Amino acid sequence: MIATLQNGRHGPLALGALLLVAWPLVFSTPYDLRVFTLAGIYALLVLGYQFVFGHAGALALTQGAFFGLGAYVTGILGARYGQGFLVTFPLSIALPVLLAAVVAAPVLRLETHYFALATLGIAQVLLLVCLLAEPLTGGANGIPGVPGVEILGLSLPRGWPLLLFVWAWVIAGAFVAQRITGGLYGKAFQLMRASATAAQCVGIDIARLRLRTFLFSAAYAGAAGALFVHTLRVVSPEALEFHVMVAVLAMTVVGGRTRIAGAIVGAVLLVHLPEWFRFLESYYLIAYGVALLAMIVLAPDGLVGELERRWPQAPETLPTAEPLPPRSKLIPREPLLAVSDLRKRFGGVRAVDGVSLALKRGEIVGLIGPNGSGKTTLINVITGLLQAENGAVRFAGEPLGGLRPDTIARRGLARTFQNLDLVDELTAIDNVAVARAAFEGAGLRQALLAVGRDPTLERARRQARFLLERIGLGEEMGRPCGDLPHGTRRRVEIARALALQPSLLLLDEPAAGLSESEQADLARRVEILRDDGITMLIVEHNMPFLMPLADRLICLNVGRVIANGTPEEVQADPRVIEAYLGRRGEQA
Amino acid sequence: MLQVLVNSLALGSAYALLALGFVLILNAVNAVNFAQGDLVMAGGFVAVAFGMLLPVPGIVLLPLVLVVMALIGRALAAVAYFPLKSRPPVSVFISTIAVGIILQNLANALFGAEPRAAPPLFAGGLVELGGIVVSRQALAIIAVAAVMIAAQYVLFQRTALGRRLRATAQDREMAEALGIRVNHVIAATFAIAAAYAGAAGLLLANTFFVTPTDGGNYILKAYIAVVIGGWGSVPGAVVGALLIALFEVMLPSLPLIVPGLAGLPGASWLFSQTIATILLYLMLLVVLVVRPQGLFGEAVQRRA
Structure with missing residues (x-):
């Protein structure tokens, strides 16, 4: 976001931010606020997914599973053990990251289709295990009565407070993502995505880079899962089902795979899409599929990518030349x-x-x-x-x-x-x-x-x-x-x-x-x-x-x-x- | 025991049709068709719809289902493959997911979420065969699938169209240079793949019913079959599908076959469909990690 501002796209960006703030002020029934809160949760989830899918270019199908795992950690600890936010939230992030770290070693070196399938398999196993472990997870019925956000005895009411709390996390998540991907480190992601070979040959450790994107994705997903449960106050296997993954994928594709604004646009739009298409009644989910298909065909870089093409950024002024610092010479040993x-x-x-x-x-x-x-x-x-x-x-x-x-x-x-x-x-x-x-x-x-x-x-x-x-x-x-x-x-x-x-x-x-x-x-x-x-x-x-x-x-x-x-x-x-x-x- | 074998063979033959379609598209365009599972579901509902209009056995409906599904397959190619053919394969993956969503919700809107059954191929009921009792439908499924797999083999190995299909799968640019109208061939591949998936839908929709959300389960089966059988191998996909079905049917039936097992603590928990599925996915992960070329070797050389 910051980089975009500095690149001189103040107009559209400020307008977008204004719309975003105005939205819940205009549509402010409790139902509207709840939908907007959910949009924030999905925005966080998509921000995370952009690391692995956007920046690393790997079609991971685990994002929904990490989300569900984070949801269950908060649900179980909150409803069954009465733990507050300060305990449940860090653990909701830690467990998905741990799972990601465990599966990363064998899975991350697989190529595209194999990687997609392996991650899908992991997600399915997690769902089935959750259904089986009924004493802990409540099986197919899930766990009702999950408390809201409670910090040091203070509980956060629904409506505006929860909405602001969730969107504060979105802003924090967007800031971290911007810091990680906006600088020289982010350029390394871009090269890795375009050509893993070229990245390696300029000294970039792509295995480590990939692992980090995967872990970041898991962390964001866990956080989003926890907030999701606090909003819904129940946790059920729905959180682990494949349609969460499909929704995240669709939001990322529609908004834009690597742009922070894209994550927010994609999430806000697709969370509200079913609301807007409600007049289509049982056909509205078809419109969802059509929208996804149309985007991937017509605007592969997403809505934000399209906007950037319409308003191309002013070419940056060239930096002044600076010689490279001397490099310690190798000991002159022959032959080289x-x-x-x-x-x-x-x-x-x-x-x-x-x-x-x-x-x-x-x-x-x-x-x-x-x-x-x-x-x-x-x-x-x-x-x-x-x-x-x-x-x-x-x-x-x-x-x-x-x-x-x-x-x-x-x-x-x-x-x-x-x-x-x-x-x-x-x-x-x-x-x-x-x-x-x-x-x-x-x-x-x-x-x-x-x-x-x-x-x-x-x-x-x-x-x-x-x-x-x-x-x-x-x-x-x-x-x-x-x-x-x-x-x-x-x-x-x-x-x-x-x-x-x-x-x-x-x-x-x-x-x-x-x-x-x-x-x-x-x-x-x-x-x-x-x-x-x-x-x-x-x-x-x-x-x-x-x-x-x-x-x-x-x-x-x-x-x-x-x-x-x-x-x-x-x-x-x-x-x-x-x-x-x-x-x-x-x-x- | 034999009964279980017949049942798993029936399920496996339907899976084989599904996996066959999956691998044909994979070979022709080097992309995963994620809607393949939803095409099975669609085939099931097409059969249900025709069954409501015409009170005839399923075998009579089969040609109708094949034609309708081939048209759907052609449409799938038109909206989800051709606009994206010069993009990375992951685009097709996502576009076919989108088509899957559309099919699934279309079915839901038209037929509702309740399970539906398609008419049996010939007639329902059981038949005694050499001392064992098996369902007629299971035998009919095996027979129909066997004929269709054989037909696919003949089509690919013995006809001019088959040669063009294989040439396109092997090297698209070369095929194009030789004057093969590659786009026609690819469209035909999608049509065949969808028709085969639809046939699987018709075969399965009597015994196992059909609901709009079935697709996700089927695509995983096809995917796993193709990985086990070796990415891109046609016979491998068929064998992989049979193995999956064998495992799925066998594990829950083990206590019936080996009566001693039923007495074990937790037997009903262990020998369940869910555990079978979990084990199947875990085995898949092991295969991917230990032997990514599949059990029988990889048929297509991945292009670097």
Whole structure:
């Protein structure tokens, strides 16, 4: 919300806030107030769901279950054991978080459909267990007589007091969510959602990030569940049923998956929708389905996303450039990179079949070979994206085997991708800035404690400008990457890799798709990088680009090194010519 | 014992039709059709509606149900798949949830929340077969489902349409390049999948009745069958469906088969439908975590 304000959307946002405040003042029968209170509860639930579904991009179907669990904790402790809000509320948050933490380890590494099913299974088990454990949960009938909110002997009456209490939690929840997702840490979410691989390769620990989104979702859901029970004064298995999950999903889709305003708009709208469509009588729930379908088809970014498209934000003023702080240099140990007898197979195909090579500090080495010779696989193994079956990779003397890609990246081994892997919606500046997340200390505590705009994001942006200027970008760095031409995007990706202040840079076909003048420009900048002390391994087919640049060429064929020497030697090597056959003539 | 086996086979064959439709769409468009369970429910109600108009046995209604459901499937593709085909698969997941909500509430508005029964396939009652007494309906379900599964096999393996369907499932872009009208093929897949789900609805709606909220339960069964059988494998889905039904029917019947068990403390609690379902989900979670490629291996290579 705060960031949106600062981006100059005061008008629509202030209007929205005004409407929100005016609503319960105008529609103020006890029934209206109750519906509006429920809308607040759902807004909190959706705010939580945005972490895992919106920011992490994972279709978790557990949000309803966490909500129900929070509801039952408050219901059981409140009605059966007479506990007050100060005991029940923290426990209603803690138990769903605990459950999330327990199931996270096996479930979070599953892919899309499996993940959705596994989380759905967990939710169903919880519902059935609740139905079975009748002595504790009251079975299908639930537990009546849950007290309202009672704090230190004071009890909060229904109507306005409860409404304000619930919406105070919504505001608090929105504030925390804004702090977590609005700064540099939030940009890391965005990159992870667009490409988990790219996120890992700029040093972001995506497993930890995913886990946190899941836990946050559970915490918000538990809180919403507790408030729900205080509002209804009964808890029943309905709170655990799948339609709660469907409602949350619909609200998130309708409002917008990552926008705080979207959570509130979605919840207020869909909670009231059945009221408005009541004249349709038994058909009103159909309208609900139609609305969801229409939104997903017509406005995939939700209502708030649509509004943002109508009123695009003013382009941000570019930050001033700021050089990166010096990075403690690695102990100069030779060779910088040593690969020995590396093997990687896919099924029966030996993609990398016993490759050994070494890179000296300050060298530019070209890695050539026909398509399918194992060049990209080799890079993927070196950067930790793939695990080798055999062999070792040592970087500055340290073995890299078994390390995660983000750890390897943080040690100073950066790469670019053959098929550009940038976030289209983010500006070039932010695409580069996000790679500073691991170094600028962007984290949860940092994000929560920051005052005003996230200072780490501001600094990372200044550094990003510095890097982008070095690689030759001008004013266009403030535009979304999706709008930039191919050659510029290539350079943005190189700048992003440079943000890791790497000792070794692996470039996967950097000249592909570039015009001749762009190639010449790129070659010049690569030489400057070398003069700055960055060692480079360049995978490339384009010999005219590579020949004058490389100190040495290594040629792969069917997963093996067939030549290794000066460019002239390798180019003249009969085995290399044979490997390429007619291909070289056409390229040279 | 044999009686239990026949019953679980009957339930399993209906599940198999459902899972088959699920996996056909999955293979054709690489997306989960979450409305598949609601299509079963819809098929049940279509059968109930025709049964009210025409006092004929279910087998006569079957072609009518298949046609109506195929049209519904075609409509499903038109509203929930084609507008979203260039979006991430999760969009289709959500759009089919939306269609599920619509179907469910439409059924509720038209027929009410009370359970309804469709006419039996031939006739109700029991029949003695080699010394055991089984219900006619169970036998009829097995026979009809077996014919339909065989028909699907023949359609896919022996006809030109089947070749196009398989080519589209394997590599859509390649199929398009070869001149296959991929959109027609995908629409046909949705129609077939919905028709099969509808048939399952007709088969189940006599013995187990049909209520508007049944869909959620069925989609889980289809989903689980496809995971157990190996994501994308057609025979795997059928086997998975049979295994699920076997387990569901067997566990509550165990005390009948092994009389000693009935005397155990908590037997009526343990050998219940609910516990069977909980165990089924727990097994599913174990399969997902330990062997995500399913018990029989994954048929489709997930595209990286």
